[in-house]
Amino acid sequence: MQLAGPNGAGKTSLLRIIAGFAAPDEGDVFWRENSITKNYDDFARELLFIGHKTGVNAQLTAVENVRFWLQIQGYSNEQELYPLLAKIGLVGLEDVPVRSLSAGQQRRVALLRLWLNDAKLWILDEPFTALDKAGVAFLQDRFVSHLENGGAILLTTHQDLTTHFNDLQTVTLEYRH
Amino acid sequence: MIRQHSYLQLFSAVCKKDLQLAFRQRAEIVNPLLFFLIVITLFPLAIGPEPGLLARMAPGIIWVAALLSTMLGLDKIFRDDYHDGSLEQLIASSYPLPLTVLAKVFAHWLITGLPLVLMTPVFALLLNLDSQSLVATVLTLLLGTPLLSFIGAIGAGLTVGLQKGGILMSLLVLPLYIPVLIFATSAIDTSSMSLDYSGQLAILGAMLVVAIMSAPIAISSALKVSVS
Amino acid sequence: MWKWLHPYAKADRAYQLCNTLLPYFAVITVVCMVVGWIWGLAYAPADYQQKDSYRIIFIHVPSAILSMGAYSSMAIAAIVALVWQLRNAELAVIAIAPVGACATAIALITGAAWGKPMWGAWWVWDARLTSELILLFLYLGVLSLYHAFEDKKAAGRAASILAIVGVINLPIIHFSVEWWNTLHQGASITKFNTEAIDPSMFWPLMVNIVAFAAFVGTVTLIRLKNEILQREKHRPWVRQLIKRG
Numbered sequence: 265m266q267l268a269g270p271n272g273a274g275k276t277s278l279l280r281i282i283a284g285f286a287a288p289d290e291g292d293v294f295w296r297e298n299s300i301t302k303n304y305d306d307f308a309r310e311l312l313f314i315g316h317k318t319g320v321n322a323q324l325t326a327v328e329n330v331r332f333w334l335q336i337q338g339y340s341n342e343q344e345l346y347p348l349l350a351k352i353g354l355v356g357l358e359d360v361p362v363r364s365l366s367a368g369q370q371r372r373v374a375l376l377r378l379w380l381n382d383a384k385l386w387i388l389d390e391p392f393t394a395l396d397k398a399g400v401a402f403l404q405d406r407f408v409s410h411l412e413n414g415g416a417i418l419l420t421t422h423q424d425l426t427t428h429f430n431d432l433q434t435v436t437l438e439y440r441h
Numbered sequence: 442m443i444r445q446h447s448y449l450q451l452f453s454a455v456c457k458k459d460l461q462l463a464f465r466q467r468a469e470i471v472n473p474l475l476f477f478l479i480v481i482t483l484f485p486l487a488i489g490p491e492p493g494l495l496a497r498m499a500p501g502i503i504w505v506a507a508l509l510s511t512m513l514g515l516d517k518i519f520r521d522d523y524h525d526g527s528l529e530q531l532i533a534s535s536y537p538l539p540l541t542v543l544a545k546v547f548a549h550w551l552i553t554g555l556p557l558v559l560m561t562p563v564f565a566l567l568l569n570l571d572s573q574s575l576v577a578t579v580l581t582l583l584l585g586t587p588l589l590s591f592i593g594a595i596g597a598g599l600t601v602g603l604q605k606g607g608i609l610m611s612l613l614v615l616p617l618y619i620p621v622l623i624f625a626t627s628a629i630d631t632s633s634m635s636l637d638y639s640g641q642l643a644i645l646g647a648m649l650v651v652a653i654m655s656a657p658i659a660i661s662s663a664l665k666v667s668v669s
Numbered sequence: 670m671w672k673w674l675h676p677y678a679k680a681d682r683a684y685q686l687c688n689t690l691l692p693y694f695a696v697i698t699v700v701c702m703v704v705g706w707i708w709g710l711a712y713a714p715a716d717y718q719q720k721d722s723y724r725i726i727f728i729h730v731p732s733a734i735l736s737m738g739a740y741s742s743m744a745i746a747a748i749v750a751l752v753w754q755l756r757n758a759e760l761a762v763i764a765i766a767p768v769g770a771c772a773t774a775i776a777l778i779t780g781a782a783w784g785k786p787m788w789g790a791w792w793v794w795d796a797r798l799t800s801e802l803i804l805l806f807l808y809l810g811v812l813s814l815y816h817a818f819e820d821k822k823a824a825g826r827a828a829s830i831l832a833i834v835g836v837i838n839l840p841i842i843h844f845s846v847e848w849w850n851t852l853h854q855g856a857s858i859t860k861f862n863t864e865a866i867d868p869s870m871f872w873p874l875m876v877n878i879v880a881f882a883a884f885v886g887t888v889t890l891i892r893l894k895n896e897i898l899q900r901e902k903h904r905p906w907v908r909q910l911i912k913r914g
Contacts, residue, residue, distance in 0.1 A: 285529060286669040287754075287822075309535040317526025323462055335454035336534045336541070338446050595834055599827050603817050613814060613831060616806040617838050620845035627852060648841070659834055662751070666826045 267420045269437035275420040276316060276389055278437065282418065283313045283387050295385070312383035314391060318374035322363035326354055326373045329362060333377055341380060348379050352402070367394040378406055386410065388419040451536045452544040459548035462521070469517065473510040473553050474560055480506040481564050492569040499568035500629035503578055504585075507557055508618055511586060512611050514553040515593040518545060519601040519664065528601075528668055538664070539657035546587075546594045546657070554586030577632035581625035584645040591649075591656040592617050598663030620648065680897050681906045683757045687894045694887040701880030709873035716870075722786045727874060729779035731881035732772045733797075736804060739769030739885055743811070744836035747829035759825030760900065762832055763815055764893035768885055770808035776801055796850035800843050807835040821900070 267275045280286045282293055284300045284307065293300045300307040320329050330345055349355055352372050362370055371394045378386070392400050400423065407417055407429070425432055463469045484502045485495055495502075522528040531541050561582055565575050596614035600606030628641035677683045709727035716723040743765040750758035780798055781791045792798070811828050818824030901907045 280669075283529075283533065285532065285665075305535060305537070308533050311533055313529060313533050315526055315529055317524065317529070319526035319530040321458075321462070321521065321525055321527060323465055323521075324458070328458075328461070332454055332458050333530060335450055336531060336536065338451075338535055595830075599814060599831060600817070602823070606817075609813060609817055612806075613810040616803050616810065616842070617834070619803060620838070620841045623845040623849045627849065630852075655837070659830060663827065663830050666823050666830065669820075669823055 265416070265418050265433045265435065266425055267418065267437065268422075268434050273437035275437060279387055279389050279418070279420065280315070283311065283315075284308075310384040311387065312377065312381050312385070313387045314374055314377065315389045318371070320362055320370060320374050323361055325359050325361055326365075326376070327358045329373055330376050330380070334380060337381065339380065344380060345376075348376060352376060352379075353399075368396060368399060371395055372399065375403060378403075378410070384415050386415065386417045386419070388417065390420055390422075392421050392423050446535070448536070448540055451534075451540060452547075455531075455541050455544035456548040456551075459545060460551065463548075463552045469514065470552055470556060473513045474556055476513055477506050477510040477557060477560070478564060480509060481567055485567070496569045496571065496574075496633075499565065499570045500574065500578060500626045500633075502568060503561065503564065503570075504581075504622055504626050504629075507582060507586065508589065508615070508622065510557065511553055511589045511593060512614070514549065515590075515597045515614070516607045516610060518549045518594055518597045519667075520597075523601045523667065528664060532665065532668060538661040542594070542598075542657045542660045542664070543653070546590050546660070549594070550587045550590040554582075554590055557586060558582045571633065573635065574629050574633045577629045577638055580642060581628050581645060584642060584649055585621050585625045588621050588645065588649050588652055589618060591652040591660075592621075594660050595656060595663060598660045598667060600667075601664070602667035621645065624648075677757060678753075678755050680757060680901045680904070684894060684897050687890045687897070691887065691890045691894075694883050694890060697883035698880060698887050701876050701883060705873055705877035705880045709870075709877055713870050713873050714867075722783065725779050725783045726870075727877045729776060729783060730874060731878045732779065733776040733801065734878060735881050735885050736769055736773035736776050736801065738882065739765050739772055739889075740804065740808070740832075740839065741836065743769060744832050747832040747836075750829045751826070751833070756822075756825070756900075757897065759829055760896040761889075761893055762811075762829050763825060764889050764896055766808060766811050766815070766828070766832075768888050768892065770805060770812060772881075772885060773801060773805040773808055777805060794850070796847045799850070800846045803842055803846070804839070807839070811835065 267278065269275055277286065281288050284293065284304055295307045298306065327345065331342060334342060349358060354369060354372060357365060357369065362373055375391065391403060395403065410417060481502060488494065519528065532538055558579060561579055562575060565578060570578065593614050596610040599613065600610045603609065624641045624644050628638040631638040631641065677686055705727065710724055715721050743762050746758045746761040746765065749755055750762060784793060785791050811831050814831055815824045815828040818827060898907055
């Protein structure tokens with residue numbers, strides 16, 4: 265599902281409310297028929313959130329960052345990490361602090377998580393930012409396989425996704441004061 | 442994909458990351474210590490170098506300096522995590538947030554509190570502190586500095602999202618430090634009179650236990666407010 | 670508890686409740702304050718030791734009691750706000766905070782003014798005065814934290830958390846300060862005789878305490894009304910209210 269709308273329409277705010285970081289003014293968010301405010305841990309187990317701020321520490325290397333993330337999520341599939349680095353084009357940069365990588369590469373470090381989780385719901389805020397064409401295509405392939413596995417994706421982007429995803433739903437927010 | 446929950450793994454992962462970061466920028470460890478040393482140097486210059494007077498004021502000086510220098514590092518405890526989005530990942534992790542917070546506070550104490558305790562014997566020489574009081578000073582710091590970290594982290598969690606949170610945090614936290622200051626300095630005072638000061642240590646210990654149990658909850662809810 | 674609170678989760682109901690309570694508080698304030706001050710300041714007998722200067726207790730004691738009472742009510746509102754997610758309770762926290770801070774400041778100033786003839790100094794590190802000063806710091810912390818946030822929703826919750834942390838620490842601080850004071854008590858401080866106070870002074874004091882409590886209640890209610898209106902200014906019921914004048 266794609267969330268569209270002009271700048272300032274509230275796309276990011278809505279994503280953050282759905283992810284449970286911000287409380288809505290009115291109403292509630294439900295996941296599998298349970299309110300997420302009451303059962304946040306159950307919800308969090310099935311959630312993968314990559315926001316505007318990606319959660320990548322600039323002082324640490326790519327490997328350290330991803331390993332930390334795996335550990336705080338309780339995953340133990342570190343052995344999958346190295347082949348993945350090659351696929352996503354970060355070989356040779358494993359031991360460089362993320363701060364000295366380019367914007368696109370930094371984004372790739374954050375997106376590595378998409379290949380290393382079993383979360384059902386992905387909430388992604390502008391995942392394509394700073395990626396080159398190959399990167400965008402690679403990411404879209406990953407989206408397709410996630411959807412084929414029965415996953416759901418909620419994202420904001422200004423990319424046109426209709427060519428790749430035929431059952432794409434778009435919700436457009438309007439700017440209103 | 443194997444997913445197993447091990448609280449120990451989470452605790453060590455969070456601790457390790459913070460320690461790693463601190464060792465990469467050693468200034469974070471060294472600067473509070475230098476600050477501590479400089480504040481201690483200022484006192485003899487301000488009140489005069491008379492050894493008896495210094496020895497009498499030493500517990501107070503050491504403790505006030507310790508309070509101020511732990512304040513320095515507190516600002517950083519959640520700031521980077523807030524700005525790079527790691528805090529959101531920690532909240533959205535499937536582990537309970539208070540446990541993560543406990544690990545972070547512990548790491549912070551290892552970085553700022555423990556070096557202070559270890560360096561105190563050296564600094565105490567400057568203030569002409571006798572060995573009896575020195576033991577008491579080290580013991581109170583050992584119990585008191587983690588308390589300072591826990592209480593301070595509440596303030597840090599509340600102000601991390603603010604532009605100029607640093608000074609506000611000190612205003613929020615320093616009044617809450619008063620009991621620690623009172624019991625710690627009184628323990629040292631009592632020891633210098635060769636009396637039993639285990640009572641004060643017990644109170645500090647009790648406060649530490651209460652803080653370990655309750656502060657992480659307060660810090661977690663503070664962080665959730667700051668992230669929202 | 671929830672059943673009782675639930676209706677007042679709605680802002681307009683809370684506003685109405687304020688409106689119903691306000692006149693009672695206002696009347697009690699005016700009546701008790703007039704009676705209490707005239708009785709206390711003019712008719713109550715002078716103290717045999719302190720002469721007329723003791724009369725400041727008719728302001729000092731009520732404000733000191735209310736400074737702590739206001740803090741505990743603020744903390745209760747904060748707990749309600751966080752446990753039951755009631756936004757109106759957050760507003761109540763913010764409505765009480767400055768009132769409590771003022772009560773604390775009045776208690777401190779009158780305490781210092783009383784200290785001058787009694788102790789010969791404006792300020793002595795008496796346990797109660799020191800506790801009161803720290804209480805003022807706690808109030809100011811809650812207030813400055815609230816005003817530091819731009820997002821008032823987050824501000825209310827942050828202030829509530831701090832108020833609760835403060836109320837847990839308050840007894841510890843109070844106890845530690847008392848204890849510190851008994852350790853360091855200097856000879857110059859003469860304790861007031863704590864024998865039972867004479868009825869001719871006790872009753873005007875009670876009236877004044879009630880007056881001050883009602884006064885704090887009145888001001889808090891007015892502030893709460895304003896906070897509610899300000900937050901809800903775009904809602905239809907507020908617009909109607911404004912239209913009606």
